Amino acid sequence: FAVGVLAWVIVYVVAKGAQGLSVDFFTDDMGKVGPLNPGGGAFHSIIGTLEQTGLATLFSVPVGIMTAIYLNEVNGRLAPLVRFVVDAVSGIPSIVAGLLIYTVWVSPDLPIIGKQGFSGLAAAMALTVVMLPFVTRSAEEMLRIVPGALREASLALGAPEWRTILRVVVPTARVGLVTASILGVARVVGET
DSSP: HHHHHHHHHHHHHHHHHHOOSSSSHHOOOOOTTTBBBBOOHHHHHHHHHHHHHHHHHHHHHHHHHHHHHHHIOOTTTTTTHHHHHHHHHHTTTTTHHHHHHHHIIIIIISSOOOOSSSOOHHHHHHHHHHHHHHHHHHHHHHHHHSOOOOOOOHHHHHHOOHHHHHIIIHHHHHHHHHHHHHHHHHHHHOOO
C-alpha cells in the first residue's frame, strides 16, 4: 500500500510538472515575473543555492575539521569548553542562526558591525552557524575510530605529535572526514 501511494505521488508530480520543464526553466530568472505576468525560472534559486552552500562549506569544513583535531588529538585545556559550545550550538534551529546573523550583520536597527544589508554572504554565515557544529562532531567521531596503535607506532618511531596527526591520523580518517563534510553540505543545502 505504501509503495503504491509513493508511486502514485511520483507519477502525479511527473505528469503535472513535465509540461513546465524546459531549458528556459533553468536559464530564466524571476526578474520579469509579476501577478499579471506568470512564468520565470529557477536560475536565481540555483545560483543562490550554489553560492550560499559553497561559501558555507568554505567557512565550515576547514574550521570544523581543525576543531575536531583539537578536540580528539590535542585535547587541550579548552577542549571541554569547546565541546560544550559545539554541542550547544548543534541544537540551534536554522531560524535562530538566521536571526543571529540578521542582528549582527544585516539589521539597520542594531548596528553591531554596521549595516551590511541582505546578501548571499549573510545567508552563508547563517548556514555556517548551522554547519560548523555538525561537521565538527562528525569529524571528531571519524578521528576517534582511528586505531591508537597507529598513533603509538608513529610516535615510537620518533615522529612529533603534529606530524603524526598530519601524516597518520588525518590520512587514515580521510574517507570519514570527507563523509562528514558531505553530510554537512547536505544539511546546509536542505536549509537553503
